[in-house]
Each structure stands twice: as structure tokens, then as C-alpha cells.
Amino acid sequence: MTVQYQFPDNFWWGSATSATQIEGAAFEEGKGMNIWDYWYETEPDRFFDGIGPETTSDFYRQYKEDIQRMKDIGHNSFRFSISWSRLIPGGRGEVNAQAVDFYNRVINELLKHDIEPFVNLYHFDMPKELQDIGGFENRQVVLWYEAYASVCFELFGDRVKKWFTFNEPIVPVEGGYLYDFHYPNIVDAKKAFQVAYHTMLASALAIRAYRRLDGQDGQIGIILNLTPSYPRSQHPADVKAAHTADLFFNRSFLDPAVLGEFPQDLVEILREHDHLPVVEQEDLTVIKENTVDLLGVNYYQPRRVKAKEHTPNPDSPFMPEWFFDPYxxxxxxxNPYRGWEIYEKGIYDIMINLRDNYGNIDSFISENGMGVQDEERFLKDGRIEDDYRIDFIKGHLTWLHRAIEEGCHAKGYHLWTFMDNWSWMNAYKNRYGFYSVNLHTKERTPKKSAYWMKEVAKHNGF
Structure with a gap:
């Protein structure tokens, strides 16, 4: 391979996934029920082809072979999540020894293969019993999350040196409390903003707990899906629309995570519309004093907006879209399969923004990927020829490389995902992995992109 784009030494090459999406064994070895287990049980028709999270990709049984496959294609890092409901069934109280054993084995197997574990504490999978009392609407759940995080640090922190408090914390807010694509399927902006606020408080409390523990010498951060907001034009009304979209969908989490405070413009909008969350004064000090060491950036698509064409219906539920229209x-x-725009330069724009406005915080691309339906169409001689995925990754890495050349502290690139996994309501509709998964046999087969990524990792560039 001729290397045109050389990445810095010790660059993190790998992939990312989450517990509910790959583990399976949803009701085995002491695991409690989470909201996905429950929602699938009650409304299976809302999931593509009626496939739920019970078995998914069976990482729980095949983790050793899967980690060997990661090594085979050049991974030096891998992000996964711990299932709160597996580790502490019900979300509080006694720790499940079988879960401790499982996560210890996964961590040790990764380290044995020189793959650094990046561990995320929460990936959309609230324990059912805690959602029954409001989930992150309820301040008490914030404290139980802090306790759960502390247990994880104490159990695994001797070997895990990259921790993340939340993955895409805005998604449960959007899906669960605004747009009806996550349980509990509530449409109530006031509750949505309370959940968002409590999530950031929970993150700060976990960071504080981590730093107070002896012997924890790693980094702790958060993973945010940053979706640049581009105005239709430079007309002041369009620019204002993009600024407001950015406040709601990016800065609502990015500012408190990295700068320690919420954007004043957003606070004013929520105040004006009587949607401010309930805040206790000492919370803001906790958030201010416990910002992240490291930022994971998930990037898939841009957001393009324009000024509103019509006044919002005053009787409709309050929504961010009261302030802009999609464009x-x-x-x-x-990407016609997912309905998402492919805009590679977005990854560069995010990094430049972090460089210029967020102290050039250490960051990495924690997710980027291309979901394609019916990938069997591209099967040739037993292998999926996913050149479209290789082109997608190349395009984004080219812009990431440019950002690094211009001084951005980007430390790595993780594809979503290592192998095809269960994607919430979409189940296995769109495939994202380096490895395809046969849903009936659970057999894994490398795609063309797996071989390509092996060369990229080997040469630290392409």
C-alpha cells in the first residue's frame, strides 16, 4: 500500500459497539431487564422484521473469537459498553458476580491481544426498574448511576484507562421524550430537558467519583454525536436558524461536558418558553469543576436548516423545530439505504470547531460508518464487496487527516461497527460491520473493508 495520508504515531484504529447491540444472553446469568428487553416484549411489531435484543450477535459467547478477529484486522483499541442491568440487576443494590466475571474476561482478552479497552458506562439501556420511576427524569436515578459508575471504576479501573460516561446522551432525550423512537415514548419537552440536564449532572458526578478514587490514572470522557448545523444561505434568518439548531443538538451537551457550563443563548430560549429544568445550585459547581479529559465524536451526517417558513402551531408540543426547518x-x-447525506468535510468542520472554541481538547472519531440494507447483493465468491464502505471511510479519513495537519488533537478513528449488530428499532435492517453476521448461524465473515482496514492499521495510513 502506498501511503498518501500518514497518521500520527499511536493512532487509535478500531471500532465501537454497545452491550445491548451485540451481547445477546439478554435473560441469562443474572442479567436484569432493560428498557429494550421490555419494549420488545410489549411491542415487537415496532422492531424491523420483529427481531429483538435477546440474542443479537452473540458476543457474550463468542467474545474470544471476536477479539481474535479484531486483532486479525489490526485493531489496537475497541469501544464497548457495560450493561448496567447486567452488572447491577434492577440498577441498584447487589452486583452480579457472573457479569463481573464476563466483563473481566472480555477486558483481559483484549489486553492479551494488545487491544486497549475503551469502556462506556451507558449506551441507551436504562434498567427497566429505574425507568419505571422516571429514569433520568428522577434525580435519585442520577445518584444510582453515580454509584454504578463507581462500582465499574473499582472493579475494572486497574486495567481500563479510557472511560466514557455516556454515548450520545441526546439520543434518549430525542427518542424517548420528543420524537417517539425510544422507550418510554413520551412527547414532552419539559421532561426532555430535565432528562438532558440530569444526564449531564450524572456525567459530572461520575467524573468526580473517578478522580476521587485512588489509583485511577486513566482518562474519562464522554461520547457525543456532533452534527454540524449548516444554514441554507448566509441570510441572517438562515444563520440564526442554524445557530439555534446547533444550540439544541450540539452545544446543549458539548458546552457543559468540555467548558463546564450551558450556553446562555439556550438557557434564554428555554426560559422564554418556560421549559427550564429544575436545577439545584450546587449542581452547576459540580458540572463546572468536572469537565471531560477526552471527547469521543460520533459523526454520520450534517444537519442542514433554513429559517422557518410558517409560524409553529401554538397548540403543538414544544419542539426544537419551532426555530428552524430542515433544508x-x-x-x-x-446514502440511499439510510436516508442520510454523506458529507465528509463535516468531520473536519467539527475538529476545527473543537480546536478553536473548545480548547483543542483531545478527541477521536468514536463512531463513523455506513449502514446498507440487503448487503448480500454485493456478495461475490463468498465475500461482501463493500467498496462503498471503503470509499466512505477514505473520504472521512482524508478530512480527518487534514484537520490533524492543521493542529487538531484527533487521536483515533473507530468505525461503527466491528460486526453487524442489532440497531434498536432498525434491528438488522442496515448492516455496518467489518464482518457480516449470519442471523441464523451467528457465523462471522470478513467483508472487503475488513481486509482494507487491516492494511490501513498496519501502515498507519492509506
Missing amino acids: EMPGRKM
Whole structure:
């Protein structure tokens, strides 16, 4: 391979996934029920092809072979999550010894293969019993999350040196409390903003707990899906619309995580519409004093917006879209399977923003990927020829490389995902992995992109 784009030494090459999406064994070895187990049990028709999280990709049984496969394609790092409901069934109280044993084995197996474990504490999977009392609407759940995080640090922190408090914390807010694509399927912006606020408080409390423990010499951060907001034009009304979208969907979490405070413009909007969350004064000090060491950036698509064309219905539920309309730019490049625009330069724009406005915090691409439906169409001689995925990764890495050349502290690139996994309501509709998974046999087969990534990791560039 001729290397045109050389990445810095010790760059993190790997992939990311989450417990509910790959583990399976949803009701085995003492695991409690989470909201996905429950929602699938009650409304299976809302999941693509009626497939739920019970078995998913069976990482729980095949983790050793899977970690060997990661090594085979050049991974030096891998992000996964711990299932709160597996480790502490019900979300509080006694720790499940079988879960401790499982996560210890996974961590030790990764280290044996020189793959650094990046461990995320929460990936959309609230224990059912805690959601029954409001989930993150309830301040008490914030404290139980802090206790759960502390247990994880004490059990695994001697070997895990990269911790993340939350993955995409805005998604349970959007899905569960605004747009009806996550349980508990509530449409109530006031509750949504309370959940968002409590999530950031929980993150800060976990960071504080980590730093107070003896012997914890790693980094702790958060993973945010940053979706740049681009205005249709430079007309002041369009620019304002993009600024407001950015406040709601990016800065609502990015500012408190990295800068330790919420954007004043957003606070004013929520105050004006009587949607401010309930805040206790000492919370803001906790958030201010416990910012992240490291930022994971998930990037899939841009957000393009324009000024509102019509006044919102005053009787409709309060929504961020009261302040902007989506805009479909003519000629945009699309992933037709997912309905998402492909805009590689977005990754560069995010990094430059972090460099210029967020202290050039250490960051990495913690997710980027291309979901494609019916990938068997591209099967040739027993292998999926996913050149479209290779092109997608190349395009994004090219812009990431440019950002690094211009001084951005980007430390790595993780694809979503290592092998095809269960994607919430979409189940296995869109495939994202380096390895395909046969849903009936659970057999894994490397795609063309797996071989390509092996060369990239080997040469630390392409």
C-alpha cells in the first residue's frame, strides 16, 4: 500500500459497539431487564422484521473469537459498553458476580491481544426498574448511576484507562421524550430537558467519583454525536436558524461536558418558553469543576436548516423545530439505504470547531460508518464487496487527516461497527460491520473493508 495520508504515531484504529447491540444472553446469568428487553416484549411489531435484543450477535459467547478477529484486522483499541442491568440487576443494590466475571474476561482478552479497552458506562439501556420511576427524569436515578459508575471504576479501573460516561446522551432525550423512537415514548419537552440536564449532572458526578478514587490514572470522557448545523444561505434568518439548531443538538451537551457550563443563548430560549429544568445550585459547581479529559465524536451526517417558513402551531408540543426547518440541499450526496447525506468535510468542520472554541481538547472519531440494507447483493465468491464502505471511510479519513495537519488533537478513528449488530428499532435492517453476521448461524465473515482496514492499521495510513 502506498501511503498518501500518514497518521500520527499511536493512532487509535478500531471500532465501537454497545452491550445491548451485540451481547445477546439478554435473560441469562443474572442479567436484569432493560428498557429494550421490555419494549420488545410489549411491542415487537415496532422492531424491523420483529427481531429483538435477546440474542443479537452473540458476543457474550463468542467474545474470544471476536477479539481474535479484531486483532486479525489490526485493531489496537475497541469501544464497548457495560450493561448496567447486567452488572447491577434492577440498577441498584447487589452486583452480579457472573457479569463481573464476563466483563473481566472480555477486558483481559483484549489486553492479551494488545487491544486497549475503551469502556462506556451507558449506551441507551436504562434498567427497566429505574425507568419505571422516571429514569433520568428522577434525580435519585442520577445518584444510582453515580454509584454504578463507581462500582465499574473499582472493579475494572486497574486495567481500563479510557472511560466514557455516556454515548450520545441526546439520543434518549430525542427518542424517548420528543420524537417517539425510544422507550418510554413520551412527547414532552419539559421532561426532555430535565432528562438532558440530569444526564449531564450524572456525567459530572461520575467524573468526580473517578478522580476521587485512588489509583485511577486513566482518562474519562464522554461520547457525543456532533452534527454540524449548516444554514441554507448566509441570510441572517438562515444563520440564526442554524445557530439555534446547533444550540439544541450540539452545544446543549458539548458546552457543559468540555467548558463546564450551558450556553446562555439556550438557557434564554428555554426560559422564554418556560421549559427550564429544575436545577439545584450546587449542581452547576459540580458540572463546572468536572469537565471531560477526552471527547469521543460520533459523526454520520450534517444537519442542514433554513429559517422557518410558517409560524409553529401554538397548540403543538414544544419542539426544537419551532426555530428552524430542515433544508435539503440540491445535489447532496446520499446514502440511499439510510436516508442520510454523506458529507465528509463535516468531520473536519467539527475538529476545527473543537480546536478553536473548545480548547483543542483531545478527541477521536468514536463512531463513523455506513449502514446498507440487503448487503448480500454485493456478495461475490463468498465475500461482501463493500467498496462503498471503503470509499466512505477514505473520504472521512482524508478530512480527518487534514484537520490533524492543521493542529487538531484527533487521536483515533473507530468505525461503527466491528460486526453487524442489532440497531434498536432498525434491528438488522442496515448492516455496518467489518464482518457480516449470519442471523441464523451467528457465523462471522470478513467483508472487503475488513481486509482494507487491516492494511490501513498496519501502515498507519492509506
